[in-house]
Amino acid sequence: MTAGEPAGTGAIDGDVRLPPDDTGEALDLPASGLTLTFGFGPSLFRDAEGRDRFGLADRQPEALRDLPHFPGDILDPARSGGDLCIQACADDPQVAVHAVRNLARLGFGTVSVRWSQLGFGRTSTTSTSQSTPRNLFGFKDGTANVKAEETAALDEHVWVGDDDPRAGWLVGGSYLVARRINMTIEVWDRQPLGDQEAFVGRTKGTGAPLSGGEEMSEPDFDMPGSNDQPVIATDAHVRVVHPDVHGGARMLRRGYNFVDGSNALGGLDAGLFFIAYVRDPGTHFVPVQLAMSKSDALVEYLEFTGSALFAVPPGVGPGEHVGQSLFA
Amino acid sequence: MNRTLLALCGATALVATLGACGTESTAPSDTSGDAGDVQALTVDSSADACTLSAAEAPAGTLTFDVTNSGDQVTEFYLLDEDGLRIVAEVENIGPSITRALTVNAPAGSYVTACKPGMTGEGIRGELTVTESDDEVEVSSDEQELVEAAEANYAAYVEDQSAQLLEKTEEFVGLYKDGDDAAARALYPVARTHWERIETVAESFGDLDPLMDAREADLEPGQEWSGWHLIEKDLWPQRAEDYTALTDAERATYADDLLAHTEELDTRVQELTYTVDAIANGSRGLLEEVATGKVTGEEEYWSRTDLWDFRANVDGARVAYEGVQPIVSEKDAELADQLTTRFEELQVLLDAQREGDGFVAYDELTPEQIKEFSDSVNALSEPLSRLTAAVLS
Numbered sequence: 013m014t015a016g017e018p019a020g021t022g023a024i025d026g027d028v029r030l031p032p033d034d035t036g037e038a039l040d041l042p043a044s045g046l047t048l049t050f051g052f053g054p055s056l057f058r059d060a061e062g063r064d065r066f067g068l069a070d071r072q073p074e075a076l077r078d079l080p081h082f083p084g085d086i087l088d089p090a091r092s093g094g095d096l097c098i099q100a101c102a103d104d105p106q107v108a109v110h111a112v113r114n115l116a117r118l119g120f121g122t123v124s125v126r127w128s129q130l131g132f133g134r135t136s137t138t139s140t141s142q143s144t145p146r147n148l149f150g151f152k153d154g155t156a157n158v159k160a161e162e163t164a165a166l167d168e169h170v171w172v173g174d175d176d177p178r179a180g181w182l183v184g185g186s187y188l189v190a191r192r193i194n195m196t197i198e199v200w201d202r203q204p205l206g207d208q209e210a211f212v213g214r215t216k217g218t219g220a221p222l223s224g225g226e227e228m229s230e231p232d233f234d235m236p237g238s239n240d241q242p243v244i245a246t247d248a249h250v251r252v253v254h255p256d257v258h259g260g261a262r263m264l265r266r267g268y269n270f271v272d273g274s275n276a277l278g279g280l281d282a283g284l285f286f287i288a289y290v291r292d293p294g295t296h297f298v299p300v301q302l303a304m305s306k307s308d309a310l311v312e313y314l315e316f317t318g319s320a321l322f323a324v325p326p327g328v329g330p331g332e333h334v335g336q337s338l339f340a
Numbered sequence: 341m342n343r344t345l346l347a348l349c350g351a352t353a354l355v356a357t358l359g360a361c362g363t364e365s366t367a368p369s370d371t372s373g374d375a376g377d378v379q380a381l382t383v384d385s386s387a388d389a390c391t392l393s394a395a396e397a398p399a400g401t402l403t404f405d406v407t408n409s410g411d412q413v414t415e416f417y418l419l420d421e422d423g424l425r426i427v428a429e430v431e432n433i434g435p436s437i438t439r440a441l442t443v444n445a446p447a448g449s450y451v452t453a454c455k456p457g458m459t460g461e462g463i464r465g466e467l468t469v470t471e472s473d474d475e476v477e478v479s480s481d482e483q484e485l486v487e488a489a490e491a492n493y494a495a496y497v498e499d500q501s502a503q504l505l506e507k508t509e510e511f512v513g514l515y516k517d518g519d520d521a522a523a524r525a526l527y528p529v530a531r532t533h534w535e536r537i538e539t540v541a542e543s544f545g546d547l548d549p550l551m552d553a554r555e556a557d558l559e560p561g562q563e564w565s566g567w568h569l570i571e572k573d574l575w576p577q578r579a580e581d582y583t584a585l586t587d588a589e590r591a592t593y594a595d596d597l598l599a600h601t602e603e604l605d606t607r608v609q610e611l612t613y614t615v616d617a618i619a620n621g622s623r624g625l626l627e628e629v630a631t632g633k634v635t636g637e638e639e640y641w642s643r644t645d646l647w648d649f650r651a652n653v654d655g656a657r658v659a660y661e662g663v664q665p666i667v668s669e670k671d672a673e674l675a676d677q678l679t680t681r682f683e684e685l686q687v688l689l690d691a692q693r694e695g696d697g698f699v700a701y702d703e704l705t706p707e708q709i710k711e712f713s714d715s716v717n718a719l720s721e722p723l724s725r726l727t728a729a730v731l732s
Contacts, residue, residue: 080560081560082559083556083557083558083559084557196630196631198717198720199627199630199631199720202623202721202723202724203724204727276706276709276710277634277635277709277710277713278710278713278714278717302559302560305559306559
């Protein structure tokens with residue numbers, strides 16, 4: 013499918029007495045840059061009672077544990093967790109949905125779908141050649157993302173190293189943290205522009221830090237502002253999650269905006285489907301999320317409604333299958 | 341618990357208002373000719389001249405004592421540099437009458453004009469307003485409104501805090517004595533006083549989590565305390581496998597809540613409020629309604645959300661009414677809209693009254709909840725423009 017090929021014998025070339033192998037909605041569409049990323053959740057290795065499910069328990073990485081409860085989490089179990097995950101990304105959402113739909117269909121009987129989430133409008137740059145897209149708060153999001161060109165930073169922050177003897181199969185892979193973050197859109201929209209910018213710590217237009225410069229300028233957290241307060245507020249998002257206060261920890265963000273219609277009160281059921289790839293969630297995600305839950309001004313306008321962690325094995329070479337290193 | 345931290349003591353950056361506003365007083369000013377005040381100018385408007393006492397004045401609150409020495413009614417205008425836009429004006433100055441015009445004028449070049457006979461473009465001159473350290477202050481009339489609003493709101497908060505303390509004392513006594521029915525009845529009554537001043541209470545970032553945290557708000561390792569812990573113990577029906585607190589535990593949490601309420605009351609006495617903080621507080625309380633009360637999240641165990649809803653709206657309306665005279669002068673349409681929409685929301689609330697209080701949240705139909713939500717949205721939108729209107 014990543015080459016633009018259909019599933020099986022395709023959507024229209026099979027026996028007319030049989031349901032088509034391929035569901036057909038991607039007919040005539042190009043591959044659209046489709047990528048498929050697979051991950052394994054903690055529950056694939058052990059069940060809730062800690063019992064070995066498939067003889068893989070001795071290979072469960074130390075860092076692959078359910079994420080802790082964070083303040084403000086109101087997680088929906090039906091949108092959280094899971095044994096396996098597939099992230100399908102494409103330039104055309106129809107192509108991405110086609111991939112997930114056909115893979116799920118192939119898996120019926122062996123696997124079942126626990127939850128899925130459709131997103132749009134990638135929220136972070138993953139290459140220096142891209143400009144930073146905006147989230148549904150209207151702000152550029154993911155300015156400080158690790159970029160594909162930063163190979164040393166990728167090794168340091170994204171790719172799993174060989175320091176866990178049980179996770180040899182994961183060396184060169186990564187951890188995928190997924191968080192469904194609802195935004196209270198209507199309340200946010202009533203905040204004065206000056207307040208919105210103060211919450212984020214950046215200007216809404218260019219995305220420059222409030223301490224000045226351009227989007228990519230480093231924020232100056234010590235710069236004095238009015239009323240004996242720093243110009244970037246102490247609870248500004250950019251300060252609270254900045255690598256400087258988290259031992260230099262950075263993430264490879266690859267999230268999307270989502271709108272799942274409206275809720276019972278007529279508000280948008282919308283927000284950010286946060287996806288980050290990190291070398292170790294214990295050092296690169298949990299402390300950052302804790303700090304955010306505790307002291308980030310933005311949290312007032314956020315509700316965390318879904319959460320999951322997966323170990324993503326390294327890429328598949330010719331003739332290999334997904335997770336070969338784990339199941340070998 | 342919520343995280344709205346409204347700056348109450350001037351931590352909000354106030355941008356000096358550029359749109360100068362003028363007010364005229366009908367009585368002749370008795371300060372004219374005070375040579376010591378360089379911001380007090382005199383204007384002599386005659387039939388063929390418009391003579392100011394100075395060609396320069398430092399920025400700030402300028403007063404023009406305009407004396408009509410001609411024999412026709414005159415007007416005096418302060419215009420922008422291009423002489424097109426009226427910054428402030430005083431009209432209807434009869435012969436030999438002096439009228440004062442007060443203007444918050446930032447530095448810049450201005451055009452002055454006397455218009456004897458009220459025709460034509462008038463007799464024009466120039467005025468340079470120079471930079472000064474003087475804050476751009478509001479006019480004396482408005483200053484009175486502002487001071488009244490600030491004092492009234494401080495008194496309101498102190499009064500609510502005192503009642504909160506009194507009711508909390510009574511509540512924890514009942515709870516410790518095991519008089520659960522009476523404690524349950526008093527719970528929403530006492531909390532009404534908290535919810536009316538919730539944005540103020542929440543501004544104490546150390547006390548709020550100890551007093552008003554919900555279970556889901558806790559950080560790993562943080563011990564739960566405060567109102568909602570006791571709420572759960574009094575209404576354990578929705579809890580799974582709940583173990584009731586022992587008498588000793590009850591006493592601990594009850595004493596703890598009372599101690600924090602006393603601390604809150606002490607701190608509240610020290611607070612002062614600016615008009616923009618009051619206006620922001622009004623908006624903030626409606627946000628509390630939108631995010632916690634309409635959705636039935638605040639009082640998960642007791643289902644007394646509508647009491648809190650009403651109390652938040654009370655507090656928001658008191659804050660609004662405090663600044664309403666100022667807004668009425670500056671944006672009467674906004675003031676009218678807000679007044680109407682507060683009334684409309686109140687009608688919906690009153691329809692759910694039961695005895696001295698309100699029906700339980702569970703008794704509302706989805707349609708009624710939606711109606712509340714729509715009404716809150718209808719009020720919140722114009723309310724989000726209140727602070728700017730107050731400062732304009």
